[in-house]
Amino acid sequence: MRSNPFTFGNPITDARRFVGRARQVEQVFSRLRNVEFESSSLVGERRVGKTSLLYHLADAEVQRAHGLDPQRYLFLYVDLALVDAMTTPARLWQYLLGQLKTLVPTIDFAALRDVAALDNFALAEFFDQLDAQGLYIVLLLDEFENVTRNANFGPDFFYGLRSLAIHHHLALLTSSRRELIELTHSDEIRSSPFFNIFANINVRLFTPDEARALVTNALAGDAIRFDENEIAALLDAAGYNPYFLQAACHFLYEARAQKLGPDAREKFWRAEFSKQATPHLAEYWRHSDDKEKIALAALALLEQPQHPLAREFDARELRALSAHSERVLAHLDKRGLVSWRGERYAPFNALFTEWILHALEETLDDADKPHTLNQALRDALAQSAPQVTPDELPGGLSPRELEVLQWVAAGLSDAEVAAKLVLSPRTVSTHLQSIYNKLGVNSRVAATRFALEHRLVKRESDK
Numbered sequence: 001m002r003s004n005p006f007t008f009g010n011p012i013t014d015a016r017r018f019v020g021r022a023r024q025v026e027q028v029f030s031r032l033r034n035v036e037f038e039s040s041s042l043v044g045e046r047r048v049g050k051t052s053l054l055y056h057l058a059d060a061e062v063q064r065a066h067g068l069d070p071q072r073y074l075f076l077y078v079d080l081a082l083v084d085a086m087t088t089p090a091r092l093w094q095y096l097l098g099q100l101k102t103l104v105p106t107i108d109f110a111a112l113r114d115v116a117a118l119d120n121f122a123l124a125e126f127f128d129q130l131d132a133q134g135l136y137i138v139l140l141l142d143e144f145e146n147v148t149r150n151a152n153f154g155p156d157f158f159y160g161l162r163s164l165a166i167h168h169h170l171a172l173l174t175s176s177r178r179e180l181i182e183l184t185h186s187d188e189i190r191s192s193p194f195f196n197i198f199a200n201i202n203v204r205l206f207t208p209d210e211a212r213a214l215v216t217n218a219l220a221g222d223a224i225r226f227d228e229n230e231i232a233a234l235l236d237a238a239g240y241n242p243y244f245l246q247a248a249c250h251f252l253y254e255a256r257a258q259k260l261g262p263d264a265r266e267k268f269w270r271a272e273f274s275k276q277a278t279p280h281l282a283e284y285w286r287h288s289d290d291k292e293k294i295a296l297a298a299l300a301l302l303e304q305p306q307h308p309l310a311r312e313f314d315a316r317e318l319r320a321l322s323a324h325s326e327r328v329l330a331h332l333d334k335r336g337l338v339s340w341r342g343e344r345y346a347p348f349n350a351l352f353t354e355w356i357l358h359a360l361e362e363t364l365d366d367a368d369k370p371h372t373l374n375q376a377l378r379d380a381l382a383q384s385a386p387q388v389t390p391d392e393l394p395g396g397l398s399p400r401e402l403e404v405l406q407w408v409a410a411g412l413s414d415a416e417v418a419a420k421l422v423l424s425p426r427t428v429s430t431h432l433q434s435i436y437n438k439l440g441v442n443s444r445v446a447a448t449r450f451a452l453e454h455r456l457v458k459r460e461s462d463k
């Protein structure tokens, strides 16, 4: 029997199985065909298909089809999930150049053996050799935020990389969950001209056509078929997100392969899909700020007007609330967590709607009758405030800012915080200003409240 043509979890590495994204692919290649040989930065939520897209761009046939000769254009994919607190810029360069050398064995480069010798001059020499051979290098840097957020990579590193990209035949294709400029470890990096070399290309949900193609293409020539009702149910449950679609299709395929009857089939794929998808939905929720959660909650309630919870709220108020959240919705749209359904936004799939309502139910259950929706949702959300996870700090704070906030919330003065963290009082006040900006507050009290709501406050014993 044929193996399941739907897979999820691992990126798509076979160009024949890659669906859609024609516009983004053309955008990237047109920038590479440009005499300036320009870099691009792919931005999209976890699991929306960034790594798959990078692999697709690295495919020689795909390059040929877009007017680049794979003999002259060398694409090197690098998974930067490997970068950690131990990784130095020189070590990363040593790795990158080592990989390049396997693609171009004729390159003579002694400095490769000595990490300490890998300065900007040595790098320029290396790329001079490639230029002289008429080669163009494209580095595909997956999860590049692991570098921009890593304090080992200072301004020199980014300055050097930019200068190589400008003066040599080097282009970068990065992927990251948010725009790189939002994912830097310091203001100095954030304001660096490095980021000017990129055009941001958003990797969002599939279009309706791409979503349908994902479901149907994989079944071409297969004895197993999905009927129209099933396809509609899959698209509704999974939305236009390639990961969720692949997962839902995978389980329906399996049910069909096991020759289950229609009811058993539906029961099977829905249960398995839900099991698979739920942790990711919870993660999207955890990585949303309070405004995003409120907007998502309002949209979920609007999707299910018959839900007992929805009946407690005034639909007009809900619509007004989501209409007032234009900027938040635009951001959620960019993240692929909502999709436009003709007249309004909805959570990106039906399972997410259910998940949100369930989460609301749990937190609103024994709360007093709310005064206003806004208040009710706020209260509910405060209770479900996210725990701090190492890779995503609340309010978009940097680890340093978080530390400053924690001590401020514990009641220390600026001078005391400065002493505690071995910083100058001026630096502390700069951090505080940035914390205020990020949290949208303008006082110590309000910042402290944020810290309390997010359970960030240090205990006495931590001091």
Ligand SMILES: Nc1ncnc2c1ncn2[C@@H]1O[C@H](COP(=O)(O)OP(=O)(O)O)[C@@H](O)[C@H]1O
Binding pocket: 007, 008, 009, 010, 011, 012, 017, 018, 019, 020, 021, 044, 045, 046, 047, 048, 049, 050, 051, 052, 053, 214, 242, 243, 244, 246
């Ligand atoms: N263009 C695509 N065509 C078909 N399936 C895709 C495509 N992009 C993503 N997928 C599916 O989504 C899953 C997640 O994609 P991946 O590239 O790993 O996302 P990211 O790197 O953004 O986290 C893949 O395992 C695959 O099942």
Ligand SMILES: [Mg+2]
Binding pocket: 047, 050, 051, 052, 142
């Ligand atoms: Mg990835």
